[in-house]
Each structure stands twice: as structure tokens, then as C-alpha cells.
Amino acid sequence: MPTTARSEPQDPNEAARAVRAEWRTRQLLTAAARLMERDGFHGVSMQALADEAAVSVGLIYRYFGNKDELLLAVIINVLNAFASQVPTAIEAAGDDPVERIAAAFRAHCEVIDEHRHAAVLTYRESGTLSPEGRNKIKQMEVDTSEPLRTAIRSGVESGHLVDVDVQLATHNFLLMAHGWALKHWHLERTLQFEDYVAKQTALMLSALLEPERRHQYEHLLTTR
Template sequence: MSARAAGGGQPAATRLTAERRAQITEAAGELFGRRGYHAATMRDIALRVGVSPGLIYNYVEDKEELLLLVLDSLLDAYASSIPAALAGLRDPLARFAAAVDTYCRIVAERPEATLLAYQESRSLRRSLREHIKRREVETNALIADCISDGIAQGLFRPVDAELTAYRVVMMAHGWALKTWRLAGRMTIDDYIADSLEMLLGALLTPLGAQRRAEAAR
């Protein structure tokens, strides 16, 4: 079997380059989160991955590109995982719950990248910051669309869907921002369940509450 066939049509060299870039991105996210973007060096990242400091520049141009890759990889996770979680779900309440659950779990799995988005996105040049902002709006829209569907079917109150989606996102980010306290009090499962209870309590109409009660039977 050829290298191209083994990779599903992707040349082996291209596949290996992508894998190495992913390893470098993961290491950068961990080191940026632990030491800070400005304190972590390209040499630190190269040694963490197990390549020579000079070789790392075959995969990325500079540290700014690495920061962009870390933030983009987090947004990629939202953009792919949330639609996958919603696939096959038709009920707006189930879709909203799945979107919130998925978003929260990604935050819990990628706390360093979540914190970097708050702390270091300003270190990117303006054009790259705008790119990250556009992608954030797109991924948040996945949650806003679930809210809009619930409103359209009379299950949610007529709230501002985008604003409410941002409140959901801020709640999810709270796990990464305050893990030092929250993780000692509850599991991520408990945090998601408690947050959903609060969100649905604020959003549900009488019809929505009835629908939820029926689904729980």
C-alpha cells in the first residue's frame, strides 16, 4: 500500500507535517499557559516536543503564529464538536443542552487555551485578533441558533439570542478561570448540570417547562 493510500489520499510527508504542527501547538499551549506567552521561548517548546530549536521553524514561522495556532485549535474544537453533538437532535431543548455540555467540556479539556484567549490575544497583531474575533462570533452562533430555535417554538422566552449565548460562554469559561476553586467543590459533570438548571430556569416558558418535564419522565 502506498503512503498516499495509507493516509486516505494525503501524502505521508504532508500528514507527518500536520501531526508535528499539532504536537508543537499542543506543547505551546501548555507552556504558554504555565509560564506565560512572553516567558515561554521557542527553545522551550522545541525541547518539549523533542525537536531541535532550529527545526521548529520548519513548521511554524514564529511564536506569534504558534499563539494563533493554539487559539485557532480551540475554536476548531468548538466548530467541529458542537455540530457533531447536535447531529440527529431535533428538540430545541435537547440541542441547547447538548451545545452547552459540549462547549463546557472543551473548556474543561483545554483550560490553558481558554485562559490564553483572555490573557494573550492582545499580543497578536490586529489582523490576527480580528480573525480570532470573527471565529468566536461564528462558534458562539452555534449556541445562539439553538436559543433562537427554542424561542421560535415557544419554549424559550424572547431573549436576545446572541447576548444569551455570550452569557452561556462566559459561564462555561468560568470553569477554566476559577478551576482552583470549582474543581475542589464539584466535578465538571456537576458544574454543567447546575449551570444548565440555572440557564433553563431563566429561559423556559411554561410550555418549555412542560416539555422538559415530559422528556424527563
């Protein structure tokens, strides 16, 4: 047992261990998301999760304090994806306020599509979490939707959009993005992701765009 303080985690063993741990965490998170979407949080036993991830039950507890923390981690994992992908997508869209809104919405939809397994958990199982967990999620949801909200606010302020309730517009975009995950039976099973995004973008923009700006965004308003 070394008694010297080490400020640098430079021991190659330790590095390997960290890599291993990271890999395990991801493996467990993925397995958990997959099982929980299919069977719900309460429908997945720790044993089933261990089997799916090909580890022992005990090991799960080395990485997550308890089952609730695991759920929290799964949800946070999705929210982190928003935090990392949405701003990037917005920046890549350039300076045009409307293009940035469209890009933000598309990015939200893409994250949800990629994490379809876990995305529904946000709706379905958030009530299961501890108050602290719920607050954390709540804060993260506010944070991750901030770029979209900001883009909309900029659109209004720049005069590209009509004077709409920014909060409500954000809410609607998010609703539509999550609507893809809920992918309700109302929705034709034949409706593809690209169609969904394009059509919903067109619909929202045709309501939000200042009439005299519409001709600039024909490519967003037409869906063939």
C-alpha cells in the same frame, strides 16, 4: 529536480512527509498549549518550547513563521474543536430546541475542558496578536458560537423560551463555559465537571424556559 507539474500529491514520499509534518505540528501545538497555560505566552521561550517538544529551536520555524503565529495556531486549534464538536453534538440531540441548547452548552464546556490548557489563552493572550490575527480570532469566535446562538434563537421562535435577548443569552452561556476554564478560586475545588454543567444548564434554563414548558425538562432542571 522534477520539472513536470504534478497535480496529485500521490508520491508516497510526499505523503509520508505530509504525515510527518502533521504529526510535528500537533506535537508542537500540544507542547505550546501546555507550556503557555502554565507560564503564559511571554513566559515561554522558544528554547523552552523546543525542549518540551524535544526538537531544535530552528525546527519550530519550519512549521510556524514566528512566535505570534504559533500562538494564533494554538488558539485556532481550540476554535476548530468548537467548530467540529458543537454542531455534531447539537445534531445528535435531536429536534427539540431546548435539548439542542443544552447539548450546545455541554459541547462548549467539553471542548474547553479538553483544551483547558489552551482555552485560557483566548482570554489572556489575544491582546498579543497582530490586528489581523485578532480579527481572525474574532471572526472564528463569532462563527463557532453561531450554532449555539441559532439554537437559542430557534427556542425563542418556537415558543419554548421566553422572549429573551438572544445575543445576551449566548454571551451568558459562553461566559459560563469559559468560567469552567478560568475555574476561579471562588469555585469549590470539589465541584466536578458534570455537576458544573448540569447546575449551570439548570440555572439558565430555569430562567429562559416558558413556565408552561418547564415540566417537559425536569431532567435538565433537577440536579439531584
